[in-house]
Amino acid sequence: xxxxxxxTKSFGPVTALDGCTFTARPGxxxxxxxxxxAGKTTAMRAVFGLTELDAGTIRWRGVTVSAAxxxxxxxxxxxxxxxxxxxxxxxxxxxxxxxxxxxxGAGRSVDGWLGRLGLAARAADRLDALSHGNQxxxxxxxxxxxxxxxxxxxxxxxxxxxxxxxxxxxxxxDVAAGGVTVLFSSHQLDLVQDLCQxxxxxxxxxxxxxxxxxxxxxxxxERFVDIRYQGPAPDWSRLAPVAVVEAGxxxxxxxxxxxxxxxxxxxxxxxxxxxxxxxxxxxxxxELFRQAVTA
Amino acid sequence: xxxxxxxxxxxxxxxxxxSRSRAFLASVILMAxxxxxxxxxxxxxxxxxxxxxxxxxxxxxxxxxxxxxxQAHAAGFTARIHRYASLAAGxxxxxxxxVDVLVSGAQRLEWRGRADQQLEAVVTGAIQLxxxxxxxxxxGIRPEAAAALLAPxxxxxxxxxxxxxxxxxxxTAVIVxxxxxxxxxxxFGAMVLNGVLEEKTSRVVEVLLARIPARALLAGKITGIGLxxxxxxxxxxxxxxxxxxxxxxxxxxAIRGSVLAWAIVWFVLGYxxxxxxxxxxxxxxxxxxxxxxxxxxxxxxxxxAYFASFFMIAQPASMAARVISYFPLTAPMAMPGRIAxxxxxxxxPVLAAVLTLAAIIGLVLLAGRIYTAAILHGGPRLSLRAAWxxxxxxxxPAARTGTQTTAPAGHRVRATEGRKRAMATTDQNSHRLLxxxxxxxxxxxxxxxxxxxxxxxxxxxxxxxFLAISVQMIKLWTGHSGPPVSPH
Numbered sequence: 001x002x003x004x005x006x007x008t009k010s011f012g013p014v015t016a017l018d019g020c021t022f023t024a025r026p027g028x029x030x031x032x033x034x035x036x037x038a039g040k041t042t043a044m045r046a047v048f049g050l051t052e053l054d055a056g057t058i059r060w061r062g063v064t065v066s067a068a069x070x071x072x073x074x075x076x077x078x079x080x081x082x083x084x085x086x087x088x089x090x091x092x093x094x095x096x097x098x099x100x101x102x103x104x105g106a107g108r109s110v111d112g113w114l115g116r117l118g119l120a121a122r123a124a125d126r127l128d129a130l131s132h133g134n135q136x137x138x139x140x141x142x143x144x145x146x147x148x149x150x151x152x153x154x155x156x157x158x159x160x161x162x163x164x165x166x167x168x169x170x171x172x173x174d175v176a177a178g179g180v181t182v183l184f185s186s187h188q189l190d191l192v193q194d195l196c197q198x199x200x201x202x203x204x205x206x207x208x209x210x211x212x213x214x215x216x217x218x219x220x221x222e223r224f225v226d227i228r229y230q231g232p233a234p235d236w237s238r239l240a241p242v243a244v245v246e247a248g249x250x251x252x253x254x255x256x257x258x259x260x261x262x263x264x265x266x267x268x269x270x271x272x273x274x275x276x277x278x279x280x281x282x283x284x285x286x287e288l289f290r291q292a293v294t295a
Numbered sequence: 296x297x298x299x300x301x302x303x304x305x306x307x308x309x310x311x312x313x314s315r316s317r318a319f320l321a322s323v324i325l326m327a328x329x330x331x332x333x334x335x336x337x338x339x340x341x342x343x344x345x346x347x348x349x350x351x352x353x354x355x356x357x358x359x360x361x362x363x364x365x366q367a368h369a370a371g372f373t374a375r376i377h378r379y380a381s382l383a384a385g386x387x388x389x390x391x392x393x394v395d396v397l398v399s400g401a402q403r404l405e406w407r408g409r410a411d412q413q414l415e416a417v418v419t420g421a422i423q424l425x426x427x428x429x430x431x432x433x434x435g436i437r438p439e440a441a442a443a444l445l446a447p448x449x450x451x452x453x454x455x456x457x458x459x460x461x462x463x464x465x466x467t468a469v470i471v472x473x474x475x476x477x478x479x480x481x482x483f484g485a486m487v488l489n490g491v492l493e494e495k496t497s498r499v500v501e502v503l504l505a506r507i508p509a510r511a512l513l514a515g516k517i518t519g520i521g522l523x524x525x526x527x528x529x530x531x532x533x534x535x536x537x538x539x540x541x542x543x544x545x546x547x548x549a550i551r552g553s554v555l556a557w558a559i560v561w562f563v564l565g566y567x568x569x570x571x572x573x574x575x576x577x578x579x580x581x582x583x584x585x586x587x588x589x590x591x592x593x594x595x596x597x598x599x600a601y602f603a604s605f606f607m608i609a610q611p612a613s614m615a616a617r618v619i620s621y622f623p624l625t626a627p628m629a630m631p632g633r634i635a636x637x638x639x640x641x642x643x644p645v646l647a648a649v650l651t652l653a654a655i656i657g658l659v660l661l662a663g664r665i666y667t668a669a670i671l672h673g674g675p676r677l678s679l680r681a682a683w684x685x686x687x688x689x690x691x692p693a694a695r696t697g698t699q700t701t702a703p704a705g706h707r708v709r710a711t712e713g714r715k716r717a718m719a720t721t722d723q724n725s726h727r728l729l730x731x732x733x734x735x736x737x738x739x740x741x742x743x744x745x746x747x748x749x750x751x752x753x754x755x756x757x758x759x760x761f762l763a764i765s766v767q768m769i770k771l772w773t774g775h776s777g778p779p780v781s782p783h
Binding site for chain 2: 048050067070073075083084090094097098142146
């Protein structure tokens with residue numbers, strides 16, 4: 001369990017982190033989302049001691065994080081980079097040994113990951129001889145080679161094609177299923193919603209929402225109705241307490257506030273059109289995010 | 296997992312990766328071959344021990360051939376005598392290079408090009424001797440009396456050099472040793488600077504620093520490259536030893552075992568001192584092209600220390616030589632020079648080493664602070680001042696001011712910019728004042744040195760050197776890349 005407790009950091013007049021408190025739990029994927037410049041990178045760097053804190057503590061399994069704990073952490077920074085002229089396998093083994101692993105142990109991990117990500121044939125090549133996508137894979141292995149208990153990834157999905165994105169998502173889910181605590185930042189909110197059990201939303205250095213995603217969505221007061229229908233469009237204005245989020249050809253998304261009578265909505269639509277599908281759902285992560293950040 | 300083990304891993308990586316590079320292998324071979332060649336070539340090129348061919352033609356004393364051979368033997372080479380029936384045949388032999396010199400009628404020496412001075416002296420001397428013996432015989436003087444009369448008086452010459460027990464040959468050897476120390480410190484120091492800059496520009500440094508402390512990374516890098524430097528020096532020294540053995544004629548009493556041991560100690564100290572500074576300066580840059588700019592002060596100080604040590608050879612026991620052999624920035628080249636010249640008491644190198652070690656410890660603390668603050672800074676090239684105060688806004692908050700348009704953030708940015716502009720104006724005023732003051736100090740220093748050393752050139756060098764170094768330091772401290780520009 002990774003715990004932020006009142007973590008604060010200023011750069012001159014700019015407050016980057018303002019009393020951040022949240023946790024990330026083992027065996028789960030925690031999505032870390034927020035607008036550009038909200039403080040995500042600064043918070044992740046702080047886990048690795050790359051940012052000196054003004055106040056607050058970061059704990060791992062209840063202990064304030066120090067160099068000893070960090071050897072069990074894996075990190076993929078936002079600014080990707082490895083030694084361009086070093087051979088892939090040697091470089092990864094070296095990074096594994098810096099985490100305190102033996103040469104043989106790090107070698108086994110590296111070979112396993114290279115095989116799994118389809119890079120076994122490139123092990124002896126120089127990094128700069130690899131394609132951009134393959135370099136990204138090597139960067140990911142660099143974070144995994146220490147067999148970490150905590151994996152922190154800053155924008156792991158940026159710059160990936162759809163196939164690679166899927167592979168990355170599967171891999172992160174697998175790693176978390178193995179009992180690892182995984183915290184990653186992303187701007188792709190739909191993907192975070194599909195993938196993560198937990199979510200942390202940060203804005204202007206403050207944590208504005210944090211916890212189990214399903215619980216956060218359920219706890220939101222409003223619900224959304226998604227309708228697909230055939231026939232003429234109903235007169236939406238007659239559904240007074242319900243607001244139209246969007247309405248198009250044969251479909252609509254409506255926001256229903258607390259106490260809305262869903263049966264009445266259903267009946268009104270049914271009166272003039274054939275309903276193809278009808279959904280009643282809590283807000284998506286995107287909607288939670290927009291509300292939390294503009295509030 | 297401790298810092299020492301991690302530093303050693305970093306050092307091993309530097310050794311492995313760099314010893315593989317073709318450029319490094321080429322430089323090792325080049326330096327070894329150069330050192331070997333410098334020792335072997337003079338012995339091969341100076342025609343000392345080889346045989347020479349002397350042609351004789353026309354009328355000459357009967358004993359001339361034997362006298363030439365005898366004189367040549369005394370001078371340390373063999374003369375092969377060839378006789379030619381005609382002048383034309385002899386000259387033909389000279390032109391074709393079959394003989395080095397043609398003696399015509401015991402009166403005229405003919406060469407193909409410029410006269411070989413040693414051979415000329417030997418042949419001329421032999422002619423004089425042979426002719427005088429012939430005349431003595433003609434005058435009725437007995438051969439024994441003539442021989443006694445003409446017996447050469449042995450005159451020897453000695454090269455005193457600047458110090459008792461050290462010949463000019465020794466001085467040359469010491470100058471070569473100081474030169475090798477200078478080049479190795481400069482080359483491997485610059486390697487540290489470029490290595491630090493490379494890790495920063497390739498962004499790998501963030502991956503590394505998530506695992507190991509900044510100081511352990513810098514220490515490991517300096518150690519690894521330093522071991523590489525020692526290896527190169529060892530290979531060069533080995534090549535020199537092999538060359539000396541092969542030639543068998545070079546005798547350099549100044550380069551003894553104890554002197555070599557001290558030279559290695561001083562390489563380690565000098566390299567540690569300068570590499571620490573190079574490492575800190577390298578962390579200030581943000582692109583590979585910044586290497587020149589951030590290295591500014593060291594690129595003046597290090598050659599200045601070299602030249603000071605170089606000129607010290609002439610008076611290794613003087614007060615000036617003592618001072619520069621204790622001063623930590625110059626000691627790594629000046630002290631081994633004085634040791635090799637035999638101008639030190641046993642405790643002097645020890646004291647200088649302790650002083651240098653203390654300076655290294657101080658620099659490690661300073662450099663560690665600058666390096667730690669600057670190495671993760673994402674923006675443009677840092678000034679030394681910014682790094683010293685602990686690098687301000689890194690990449691993330693900078694991006695925030697760029698994208699954020701809300702009112703409070705906007706106010707903050709405007710306020711900061713206003714303050715920056717105000718700071719820039721006062722900066723320029725104080726900058727001008729500073730330059731004027733420094734020029735005054737430099738002139739005073741130059742005059743003082745000139746008066747004390749009664750050497751105008753030394754004074755000019757001291758004053759100009761001080762000004763150049765301090766201007767470089769100010770540029771680095773403030774981050775100004777050129778002279779101050781006027782506002783707006």
